[in-house]
Amino acid sequence: xxxxxxEGLNEAQRTAVTIxxxxxxxxAGPGSGKTRVITHRIAYLVREMDVPPWRIMAxxxxxxxxxxxxxxxxxxxxxxxxxxxxxxxxRAQELTVRTFHxxxxxxxxxxxxxxxxxxxxxxxxxxxQLTLVKAAMEEEGxxxxxxxxxxxxxxxxxxxxxxxxxxSLLLGADNAFEEGAGRVYERYQELLHLxxxxxxxxxxxxxxxxxxRSPDTLEYYQERFLHLLVDEFQDTNVAQYELSKQISDxxxxxxxxxxxxxxxxxxxxxxxxxxxxxxxxxxxxxxVNLEINYRSTGKIIKAAKSVIASNRHRPDKDIxxxxxxxxxxxxxxxxxxxxxxYFAVTQISNLLRRKDFNLSDCAVMYRTNAxxxxxxxxxxxxxxxYHVVGGIKFYHRAEVRDIIAYLRLINNPGDDxxxxxxxxxxxxxxxxxxxxxxxxxxxxxxxxxxxxLRPLGKRKKGEPVPYGLSSRLVKPLTSFVNLMEDLRDGAAxxxxxxxxxxxxxxxxxxxxxxxxxxxxxxKWENVRELRRAAGEYDGMExxxxxxxxxxxxxxxxxxxxxxxxxxxxxxxxxxxxxxxEFPVVFIIGLQEGLLPHMRSMDDPEQLEExxxxxxxxxxxxxxxxxxxxxxxxxxxxxxxGVGIPSRFLRDVPSELVAEVPQIVGSRYxxxxxxxxxSGEASVARRQRATSAVRxxxxxxxxxxxxxxxxxxxxxxxxGDRVRHGVFGEGLxxxxxxxxxxxxxxxxxxxxxxxxxxxxxxxxxKVES
DNA sequence: TTGGATCGGCTTTTT
DNA sequence: GCCGATCCAA
Numbered sequence: 001x002x003x004x005x006x007e008g009l010n011e012a013q014r015t016a017v018t019i020x021x022x023x024x025x026x027x028a029g030p031g032s033g034k035t036r037v038i039t040h041r042i043a044y045l046v047r048e049m050d051v052p053p054w055r056i057m058a059x060x061x062x063x064x065x066x067x068x069x070x071x072x073x074x075x076x077x078x079x080x081x082x083x084x085x086x087x088x089x090x091r092a093q094e095l096t097v098r099t100f101h102x103x104x105x106x107x108x109x110x111x112x113x114x115x116x117x118x119x120x121x122x123x124x125x126x127x128x129q130l131t132l133v134k135a136a137m138e139e140e141g142x143x144x145x146x147x148x149x150x151x152x153x154x155x156x157x158x159x160x161x162x163x164x165x166x167x168s169l170l171l172g173a174d175n176a177f178e179e180g181a182g183r184v185y186e187r188y189q190e191l192l193h194l195x196x197x198x199x200x201x202x203x204x205x206x207x208x209x210x211x212x213r214s215p216d217t218l219e220y221y222q223e224r225f226l227h228l229l230v231d232e233f234q235d236t237n238v239a240q241y242e243l244s245k246q247i248s249d250x251x252x253x254x255x256x257x258x259x260x261x262x263x264x265x266x267x268x269x270x271x272x273x274x275x276x277x278x279x280x281x282x283x284x285x286x287x288v289n290l291e292i293n294y295r296s297t298g299k300i301i302k303a304a305k306s307v308i309a310s311n312r313h314r315p316d317k318d319i320x321x322x323x324x325x326x327x328x329x330x331x332x333x334x335x336x337x338x339x340x341x342y343f344a345v346t347q348i349s350n351l352l353r354r355k356d357f358n359l360s361d362c363a364v365m366y367r368t369n370a371x372x373x374x375x376x377x378x379x380x381x382x383x384x385x386y387h388v389v390g391g392i393k394f395y396h397r398a399e400v401r402d403i404i405a406y407l408r409l410i411n412n413p414g415d416d417x418x419x420x421x422x423x424x425x426x427x428x429x430x431x432x433x434x435x436x437x438x439x440x441x442x443x444x445x446x447x448x449x450x451x452x453l454r455p456l457g458k459r460k461k462g463e464p465v466p467y468g469l470s471s472r473l474v475k476p477l478t479s480f481v482n483l484m485e486d487l488r489d490g491a492a493x494x495x496x497x498x499x500x501x502x503x504x505x506x507x508x509x510x511x512x513x514x515x516x517x518x519x520x521x522x523k524w525e526n527v528r529e530l531r532r533a534a535g536e537y538d539g540m541e542x543x544x545x546x547x548x549x550x551x552x553x554x555x556x557x558x559x560x561x562x563x564x565x566x567x568x569x570x571x572x573x574x575x576x577x578x579x580x581e582f583p584v585v586f587i588i589g590l591q592e593g594l595l596p597h598m599r600s601m602d603d604p605e606q607l608e609e610x611x612x613x614x615x616x617x618x619x620x621x622x623x624x625x626x627x628x629x630x631x632x633x634x635x636x637x638x639x640x641g642v643g644i645p646s647r648f649l650r651d652v653p654s655e656l657v658a659e660v661p662q663i664v665g666s667r668y669x670x671x672x673x674x675x676x677x678s679g680e681a682s683v684a685r686r687q688r689a690t691s692a693v694r695x696x697x698x699x700x701x702x703x704x705x706x707x708x709x710x711x712x713x714x715x716x717x718x719g720d721r722v723r724h725g726v727f728g729e730g731l732x733x734x735x736x737x738x739x740x741x742x743x744x745x746x747x748x749x750x751x752x753x754x755x756x757x758x759x760x761x762x763x764x765k766v767e768s
Numbered sequence: 769t770t771g772g773a774t775c776g777g778c779t780t781t782t783t
Numbered sequence: 784g785c786c787g788a789t790c791c792a793a
Contacts, residue, residue, distance in 0.1 A: 062783075101783050126782090200783055268782065368780055390782085424769095431769045555783070575781045597780055613781080 016288040017041045023285035024255040029319040030619035031295025039072045054094035061232040104207040114214040122197040123554035136187040155181035160201035161237040161269035196414035204239035222250035233258035234275045235265040297326020299656045304618045307651040327679030328658035336632040341378035350677035363570040363582040367595045385568035399523040414448040426512040428476040457481040495538040585621035590629040591643035721766040
């Protein structure tokens with residue numbers, strides 16, 4: 001009773017599903033049914049080609065995407081015949097659907113001993129990495145003032161992503177910085193080894209290394225995986241590319257899927273050439289283009305195409321809309337970031353009132369995580385349910401990290417970074433001085449600290465103290481060792497939850513939190529959340545559960561328990577939104593400096609990536625797209641500046657954009673918003689509401705016409721009396737410039753002389 | 769050793 | 784404006 005796998009697929013999609021032999025490159029434009037093709041392809045392999053599921057590997061970019069794919073394959077419920085593989089549900093476990101990082105972690109756990117990795121190795125995250133970099137820099141005598149540790153870490157990470165070791169980095173160094181980074185890299189690797197740890201980049205790099213040094217291991221995987229599928233191939237780095245090649249080298253059935261126009265991770269060493277040059281490395285590769293977009297309205301597609309067309313370095317490809325034109329887009333300027341948030345919330349409730357959409361249809365997207373804050377506040381204030389995707393990582397919280405550090409040390413006694421974090425937490429009288437001493441001791445013996453201390457646990461009274469530790473430290477250190485040994489014994493005989501309870505009791509953590517701060521209850525709740533997560537690993541074999549739990553914590557950034565079934569607005573970064581779709585999308589903060597981001601503005605390549613990011617955002621939208629910006633931008637330090645409209649807005653053709661309709665919306669601080677919910681441009685009649693003067697230049701530029709295309713911008717001349725939304729009344733002193741950057745100098749009664757760009761200042765002529 | 773106070777630096781996106 | 788590192792006094 002299963003559906004025909006090929007039913008409902010267009011010709012290109014069918015081709016992509018049914019070419020099962022040899023290398024295959026699928027260029028999949030946004031909304032072209034990519035996930036559908038991948039899942040149906042897997043189903044086709046299993047059901048039509050009789051490939052056992054355990055011999056198929058599908059690699060995704062995020063854990064979320066992996067889960068999503070599993071769900072699409074097997075259906076949301078047990079009885080979901082629309083899922084291509086639902087009748088094979090029992091074989092679900094056999095498929096390998098994972099991220100590169102998670103897959104590599106598994107490989108290294110199993111075969112890492114061939115390259116000197118212990119089974120229980122720790123996985124270091126960015127914070128841990130930074131700790132090690134700083135330590136390595138100190139040993140190498142590098143001043144963090146001149147060599148920012150983060151930058152050094154960036155160089156190391158990039159090198160690793162490109163499969164370069166310290167030696168080749170040093171050889172290729174042509175300045176002091178790179179040379180320093182090379183030296184740090186060398187020592188950093190040693191420290192990782194000492195800690196019995198790998199970092200994120202090592203997961204990939206060292207797996208490549210393992211496959212090179214242990215042909216048997218490679219062969220095992222090569223034999224096993226008849227088919228390899230890599231999603232989001234435009235965002236793979238050199239290491240991931242190499243891994244794909246290694247794994248598929250025997251059967252050559254490698255299918256990669258991606259879209260160069262959606263490459264947004266070059267900052268993480270992703271190399272778009274992997275997809276662009278795929279044909280070079282695999283000359284016999286077949287190529288399928290999926291160009292028909294089933295997701296978005298015609299107007300949205302037009303806007304997306306117009307935006308991406310401004311990129312100079314892009315492949316020759318097209319997307320075609322299949323839906324009707326749809327409603328006009330909305331481009332709107334608000335006074336400041338807060339008002340922008342209220343605007344979005346207001347529009348969403350207008351839309352809800354018409355019953356066309358519900359809350360979970362709506363997403364608000366932004367460039368930086370920090371921008372979620374204003375949105376959250378507006379939602380809270382208006383009583384709108386929302387959920388923030390990602391954001392402050394759960395595992396990032398201090399209390400959670402403390403507990404994880406304990407668990408890591410239990411699991412891996414060599415994990416010095418964790419030891420340093422918790423040896424005096426709660427206070428045991430082992431302060432910085434003592435820790436320094438212990439670190440020196442470790443360095444002296446080229447050993448992690450904990451193993452050196454362990455003899456203290458078995459020491460009888462009167463026996464000599466090892467390493468001449470000062471008598472003052474013997475007591476606290478001994479009790480610390482006893483605690484840890486007790487917990488390590490516990491880890492060998494009890495499940496993760498019981499172990500966690502034993503730990504929490506052993507260090508009296510609840511008391512520790514209570515004594516430490518006011519919001520200790522929240523923190524304790526986070527610890528309990530961690531305990532809940534540990535429950536998932538309770539059933540596993542004792543000893544394996546802890547390792548698996550820690551790996552999960554390291555590789556799964558967020559608690560994805562936030563169920564998507566509840567009706568709520570989604571707040572999400574543009575990066576994380578990749579691969580998702582929503583009927584209603586707001587992209588907020590369309591100002592220079594935010595999108596494109598400041599850090600990307602002076603490099604043309606990075607600027608193009610920012611544009612792709614905007615393109616990704618636009619193409620997430622199915623029906624109603626809102627693009628907003630704030631006139632005043634809150635800076636990081638104190639006074640905010642004026643937000644210049646993002647250059648990307650100029651690429652949104654004005655004929656796709658709704659005019660600002662009459663103001664009937666609800667109020668915010670005396671501010672009314674027009675109601676765009678009907679999406680009918682014809683009703684729109686721009687209204688000059690003096691009370692709503694802070695709607696700002698919405699009527700001038702907010703309609704997305706782009707300053708230079710707007711013939712209606714009021715012409716000001718010297719001597720005109722004008723009114724500005726913020727500065728009040730004033731007199732035009734002079735005007736200069738053309739079109740988009742037409743500038744007026746105005747002397748205001750109160751605010752003094754200001755030079756304003758007509759394109760975003762809200763100036764109104766005052767008749768007198 | 770610890771806790772408080774002050775200074776200074778930086779400020780994106782994520783496995 | 785915030786967080787972290789650093790300094791200083793008890």
